[in-house]
Amino acid sequence: MLTKDKNNPSHSPVVKIGVTGGIGAGKSVVCRVFAALGIPVYDADTQAKRLLTEDPALVRQLKAHFGEASYAADGTLNRVYLANEVFKDEEKLVLLNSLVHPRVAVDFNKWLQRHEEAPYVIKEAALIFEAGSYKNLNAVVAVSAPEELRVRRTIIRDEHRNRQQVEEIIRKQLSEEERLSRADYKITNGDKSLVVPQVLRLHKQFSQPSFAAR
Structure with missing residues (x-):
């Protein structure tokens, strides 16, 4: 569990969950599931x-x-x-x-x-750890996917980018290993992974009154 800085003006009684992931990992897909469950989502990048x-x-x-x-x-x-x-x-x-x-x-x-x-809120951001905003969150969920799949997804989504550009972006971002080691929870978003059940399990946990008191 991440430690909140109570001297920071962003300290709030609202439970704040970060969702992060490298380019093409699918964090926006995960956040859309949370939103469908009625959880407010703040898309930091947008x-x-x-x-x-x-x-x-x-x-x-x-x-x-x-x-x-x-x-x-x-x-x-x-x-x-x-x-x-x-x-x-x-x-x-x-x-x-x-x-x-x-x-x-x-x-x-x-x-x-x-x-x-709200029982809790979601902050979706690619640079939660790099920007230091994780310090003001109750927990962080890292969305993970194989690199080749992330590259393919990004090329399809961003028609102005080619493979070399996407791979260069991945190299500049926090490594997958580092991101996962620093996160509190993980959601796997590969071709054979079902995202919804993973989100539902976390939603049940985050919604518990006892979670806010941790």
């Missing part, structure tokens, strides 16, 4: 994309560090430009994440206030 255009403070920071070209004249994010800036420059990628993650944390805390009556 909300980060929204904040990149809707959060004035974040927009100012990106322009200051990456230039006015980070945004088009209509205010939309110039994703191609920004991706070219950070993808092959580790320092710039770290800088970008250091700007985005705190704003996502603020947004998540506001979202939590609207779901205080």
Whole structure:
């Protein structure tokens, strides 16, 4: 069980479960099952994309560090430009994440206030461990799948990416072994694995009043 930091402003009586996994592992599929069970799900990666255009403070920071070209004249994010800036420059990628993650944390805390009556909530994020947000969660579930399957899924889903690009992304992410060793629970999402029964077992456990007291 992860240890919560009670001195952190994100400390909340709501039970917070993180769901993470490498690209193509299928964490969004798992989260859709939790959502179908009536559990609120905060998609950190989607909300980060929204904040990149809707959060004035974040927009100012990106322009200051990456230039006015980070945004088009209509205010939309110039994703191609920004991706070219950070993808092959580790320092710039770290800088970008250091700007985005705190704003996502603020947004998540506001979202939590609207779901205080839920038995628990889900925070879906690819970088739960890398960003340090696991420190403010009650537990983390890692979604796992064989690497070759993850590559195939991603190529089908993201038509703009080829195999080499997907494999490079996987190399840059936390290793599967490290992610699983740091997580509290695991869901296997391979070709022969049934996700729903695994989610149902965890849902039953997370919904117990005794779980929040652990």
